[in-house]
Amino acid sequence: MAVCIAVIAKENYPLYIRSVPTQNELKFHYTVHTSLDVVEEKISAVGKSLGDQRELYLGLLYPTEDYKMFRKLHNSFTDVMCNPFHNPGDTIQSKAFDGIVSGMMVQTG
Amino acid sequence: MESLTLSDVEQKYYSDLFVYCDTDNTKKVASNGRVLDLFRAAQLPSEVVLQITELCGATRLGHFGRSQFYIALKLIAIAQSGLPLRVESLNSVKDLPLPRFVVGKNEAEARHAALYQDTDSQGLYPASAHGVIPRPPGRGHQNKKGPPSSTSLPVHEVIQPLAPSVESQPEPTSPVVSPHQSPPTSPHSWRKHKRQHSGGNADRPPVVAATGAVWTQFREPQTGPVSGDGMWSSHSPPPPGQESWVSFTADTPPSSTVPAMHPSSVQESTTIRTVASAATTNEIQRQSSSYDDPWKITDEQRQYYINQFKTIQPDLTGFIPGSAAKEFFTKSKLPILELSHIWELSDFDKDGALTLDEFCAAFHLVVARKNGYDLPEKLPESLMPKLIDLDDSAEVPEPTADVGYSGSPVEVTPNKSPSMPSLNQAWPEMNQSNEDTAIVHPVPIRMTPSKIHMQEMELKRTGSDHNHPTSPLLAKPPELSEEAKLPASMKFVAANTVGDGYSSSDSFTSDQEPITRQRSQSGTSPEALKVVAPPPPPPRPHPSHSRSSSLDMNRTFAATTTAGQPQPSTIAYPPAVPPRPLPTQTSVPHTGHRVEAEAVPGGGAVLTTTSPQQIPQQPNFADFSQFQAFAASEQPSSLPEVDKHSEAGQVDKAPEGAGPLRTVKSDSQVDERTSTTVNSVKGSSGPLAPPPKPIRRRLKSEDELRPEDEQHGPQKSNVIAAVLATQPSIPRSVGKDKKAIQASIRRNKETNTVLARLNSELQQQLKDLLEERISLEVQLEQLRPFSHL
Numbered sequence: 016m017a018v019c020i021a022v023i024a025k026e027n028y029p030l031y032i033r034s035v036p037t038q039n040e041l042k043f044h045y046t047v048h049t050s051l052d053v054v055e056e057k058i059s060a061v062g063k064s065l066g067d068q069r070e071l072y073l074g075l076l077y078p079t080e081d082y083k084m085f086r087k088l089h090n091s092f093t094d095v096m097c098n099p100f101h102n103p104g105d106t107i108q109s110k111a112f113d114g115i116v117s118g119m120m121v122q123t124g
Numbered sequence: 125m126e127s128l129t130l131s132d133v134e135q136k137y138y139s140d141l142f143v144y145c146d147t148d149n150t151k152k153v154a155s156n157g158r159v160l161d162l163f164r165a166a167q168l169p170s171e172v173v174l175q176i177t178e179l180c181g182a183t184r185l186g187h188f189g190r191s192q193f194y195i196a197l198k199l200i201a202i203a204q205s206g207l208p209l210r211v212e213s214l215n216s217v218k219d220l221p222l223p224r225f226v227v228g229k230n231e232a233e234a235r236h237a238a239l240y241q242d243t244d245s246q247g248l249y250p251a252s253a254h255g256v257i258p259r260p261p262g263r264g265h266q267n268k269k270g271p272p273s274s275t276s277l278p279v280h281e282v283i284q285p286l287a288p289s290v291e292s293q294p295e296p297t298s299p300v301v302s303p304h305q306s307p308p309t310s311p312h313s314w315r316k317h318k319r320q321h322s323g324g325n326a327d328r329p330p331v332v333a334a335t336g337a338v339w340t341q342f343r344e345p346q347t348g349p350v351s352g353d354g355m356w357s358s359h360s361p362p363p364p365g366q367e368s369w370v371s372f373t374a375d376t377p378p379s380s381t382v383p384a385m386h387p388s389s390v391q392e393s394t395t396i397r398t399v400a401s402a403a404t405t406n407e408i409q410r411q412s413s414s415y416d417d418p419w420k421i422t423d424e425q426r427q428y429y430i431n432q433f434k435t436i437q438p439d440l441t442g443f444i445p446g447s448a449a450k451e452f453f454t455k456s457k458l459p460i461l462e463l464s465h466i467w468e469l470s471d472f473d474k475d476g477a478l479t480l481d482e483f484c485a486a487f488h489l490v491v492a493r494k495n496g497y498d499l500p501e502k503l504p505e506s507l508m509p510k511l512i513d514l515d516d517s518a519e520v521p522e523p524t525a526d527v528g529y530s531g532s533p534v535e536v537t538p539n540k541s542p543s544m545p546s547l548n549q550a551w552p553e554m555n556q557s558n559e560d561t562a563i564v565h566p567v568p569i570r571m572t573p574s575k576i577h578m579q580e581m582e583l584k585r586t587g588s589d590h591n592h593p594t595s596p597l598l599a600k601p602p603e604l605s606e607e608a609k610l611p612a613s614m615k616f617v618a619a620n621t622v623g624d625g626y627s628s629s630d631s632f633t634s635d636q637e638p639i640t641r642q643r644s645q646s647g648t649s650p651e652a653l654k655v656v657a658p659p660p661p662p663p664r665p666h667p668s669h670s671r672s673s674s675l676d677m678n679r680t681f682a683a684t685t686t687a688g689q690p691q692p693s694t695i696a697y698p699p700a701v702p703p704r705p706l707p708t709q710t711s712v713p714h715t716g717h718r719v720e721a722e723a724v725p726g727g728g729a730v731l732t733t734t735s736p737q738q739i740p741q742q743p744n745f746a747d748f749s750q751f752q753a754f755a756a757s758e759q760p761s762s763l764p765e766v767d768k769h770s771e772a773g774q775v776d777k778a779p780e781g782a783g784p785l786r787t788v789k790s791d792s793q794v795d796e797r798t799s800t801t802v803n804s805v806k807g808s809s810g811p812l813a814p815p816p817k818p819i820r821r822r823l824k825s826e827d828e829l830r831p832e833d834e835q836h837g838p839q840k841s842n843v844i845a846a847v848l849a850t851q852p853s854i855p856r857s858v859g860k861d862k863k864a865i866q867a868s869i870r871r872n873k874e875t876n877t878v879l880a881r882l883n884s885e886l887q888q889q890l891k892d893l894l895e896e897r898i899s900l901e902v903q904l905e906q907l908r909p910f911s912h913l
Contacts, residue, residue: 097476099446100453100464108461110501111468 020116021047022092022107031107033116091115130194137222138194145193159188159196165225166200175209176200197223419504421488429484443477449486456490462499466490469503481508 021044022031032044095101095109130138145158163173180188180195188196199209201223421429430440436452437444444452446467453463470486471478478486485507493499 094468094474097446097471097474098464098467099450099476100460100467102460108464109468110465114501 020088020120022088023047023051024104026104030105031112031116033113033120087115087119130198134198134222138197141197141225142190142193145188156187159193162225163196163200166204166223167226168200168203172203172209176203179209179211419488419492419500420506421484425488425491426484429487430480432487433480433483440480443475443479444483446476446478449478449483453486453490456494458490458493462493463490465499466493469500470507472503472508 020031020033021029024030029044029047032047091109091112092107095107095112096103098109101107101109141162145162160173163176166173168176176196176199179199180192185192201221203209204223205221432452433440433444436448449467450463453466454460456463458466466486466489469489470482472482472485473479485503488507489499
């Protein structure tokens with residue numbers, strides 16, 4: 016399912032992008048980019064706290080399974096952010112994060 | 125090729141080297157270039173190298189397969205030890221030291237390269253390559269060379285200079301100057317080397333230590349002091365000497381010996397973990413130790429780390445915030461990426477702060493890294509944070525987690541433990557918050573069930589506004605508590621949160637039946653009051669129940685599980701609401717009596733209004749019965765019966781939680797009846813009567829309760845009255861043992877009740893959650909159209 020995972024920073028540039036290599040990565044990247052539009056639309060509509068945003072994501076994804084996926088991703092993302100050596104805005108270079116993402120991608124297809 | 129038998133150490137060493145040489149990652153063939161470099165690093169005459177190559181069969185095959193490689197390594201070792209090169213000697217030579225390679229730098233570089241992947245490695249590589257080349261020939265065995273010679277020295281030299289330099293100037297800057305810095309030049313034993321990565325280099329920067337160790341081995345004790353003590357200290361190796369390293373090693377500025385050290389040390393340590401011929405045993409030991417458990421922290425190292433920890437955070441049980449840790453470790457001059465990786469490995473609970481254990485692990489990793497060890501992908505067992513500061517024993521993260529977790533509860537405040545941002549840590553928080561919400565945190569209660577505690581909780585619950593059975597919360601606490609394994613403390617916390625005020629008295633005194641009961645009663649009294657109110661807030665029963673029940677349950681469980689004593693029953697008490705009305709109506713003596721006994725101080729307070737009497741009475745039921753038996757109560761005649769009843773009831777009252785409810789109800793009703801005795805009886809009968817009922821009642825509407833109360837009222841009132849009457853007045857003298865037994869019985873029953881109640885509450889929560897889920901899914905469905913781009 017997850018053929019491409021991307022973490023986008025506030026400034027709309029990707030902090031992390033990973034695609035299943037078999038696919039056309041560029042296409043995925045575009046898709047991700049366009050998805051930002053959707054997200055943005057939703058955010059502007061809702062404009063609420065984090066919880067709501069999270070819901071947005073849940074809404075974007077398929078329920079249940081994706082919810083878990085997103086949560087897992089989000090957890091690893093927060094772990095990365097917690098790292099004092101990580102400068103916000105840097106691309107994410109955490110191996111653990113990579114590992115988790117890989118796991119998610121592989122399992123989801 | 126002749127078959128080759130290798131010792132474990134050798135096997136590992138060779139395997140590592142093979143991997144190192146296996147640049148194409150074929151796992152089968154070592155690239156010739158690397159292999160040759162390696163052989164060169166062995167510092168054997170080229171003819172010997174050629175011979176070896178031929179002997180191992182590579183010449184024949186044209187490449188170095190694994191077996192050839194191993195054979196070649198073995199031959200190198202043989203050659204280095206001065207034995208003639210014979211194929212036969214491959215297996216015949218015993219205790220052959222591992223081949224030594226001076227390459228150091230090269231390998232280190234290579235490792236770095238591998239480690240850092242692009243940029244770094246590239247940066248390093250050239251340097252290393254550069255360094256390496258001149259090294260082998262020149263360096264030779266010049267461990268002791270002065271720093272200046274380092275320039276030309278490959279890692280090897282680096283090591284040397286390091287040593288001397290270290291000696292000369294232990295770098296104060298290096299963050300990790302190991303305290304062990306023993307007199308610089310003092311020959312550090314091999315052992316030290318061993319400890320290197322653990323961080324001991326006394327003089328030498330860790331790298332040096334590693335290398336030093338290596339050197340010494342190579343060179344015999346000259347380089348000696350590898351002393352891994354201060355890994356950092358090793359950094360201090362005189363900059364000048366290390367300059368070569370520095371530039372070489374890191375792209376970092378020369379002054380920082382540390383970086384330089386790293387590469388060199390790394391290389392040295394990695395490649396040269398060999399043992400000098402002289403110290404074969406040591407070497408082997410060292411190697412084996414390093415191989416077997418390279419991540420083990422020795423005592424010295426740990427002590428050093430602890431000292432360093434103290435400089436940042438004087439409280440050894442406290443945390444080092446991320447920013448401070450960042451500064452500290454940045455001083456090590458490791459690349460940020462590596463530091464980031466180290467952080468990820470060592471911040472086990474992912475809370476953005478380092479505990480002592482985490483800090484030691486991080487430090488250790490830094491030292492190791494500086495010495496050239498590659499960072500592991502996962503935290504090695506021996507570095508796992510543990511509750512106990514042990515040197516080995518891979519403790520699971522759990523201890524930390526537990527610590528963290530327990531920490532919060534222990535505080536017994538609703539506040540959670542300091543840093544628990546991660547979800548994992550959320551549990552404790554939840555617990556606490558849950559409690560506030562008055563839901564029962566069934567969970568946490570591993571604690572020794574203390575009636576008082578429970579009662580307090582009950583009280584709090586009833587008193588405060590914990591009306592919402594935050595179902596999710598409810599669910600959570602139980603889990604949490606279980607996980608937390610915190611005994612009373614947990615519960616306590618839970619209780620506290622619930623009761624907010626409970627905490628203080630939460631003694632987990634197990635046998636505080638009376639008290640707990642009182643508490644529960646008191647708790648119930650508020651409930652009772654509420655009950656009286658037109659629509660007794662549903663949550664009340666819930667929260668109160670839940671709280672009480674949860675508490676009770678928890679306690680009960682805890683009690684049962686832990687103590688396995690009557691305590692559980694005590695826990696149950698709180699839930700079982702002693703007939704509230706009774707207290708009011710019942711004789712004050714009861715209350716007085718009870719109160720004094722265990723006096724639900726909290727309960728009393730909580731109750732505030734009418735309940736005080738009730739409370740005491742209720743809790744007293746259990747006690748009262750005993751009292752009744754003994755003392756001539758107000759209803760002497762009935763007392764005996766009542767006593768029995770009450771006792772029985774009390775026992776039954778196990779579901780004290782329910783009891784209180786009932787009592788509340790019954791109180792109200794009793795009030796109507798206006799017979800203290802009745803109340804008391806009720807109270808007592810309550811317990812007698814359907815102990816389970818109270819529980820159910822809680823869950824059910826109060827109406828149900830009411831009727832029940834009414835029904836039981838009379839009975840209860842009788843019993844209660846009797847009990848109450850008797851209890852207060854009855855001195856505890858007589859039935860102490862009986863009382864004990866009854867108390868325990870009661871407690872058990874209460875526990876049962878509580879558990880049952882808890883169960884029902886949880887069921888409700890589950891339903892709620894399911895509903896929520898359904899609604900959420902509906903929402904998702906609605907939003908789904910947007911999800912497809």
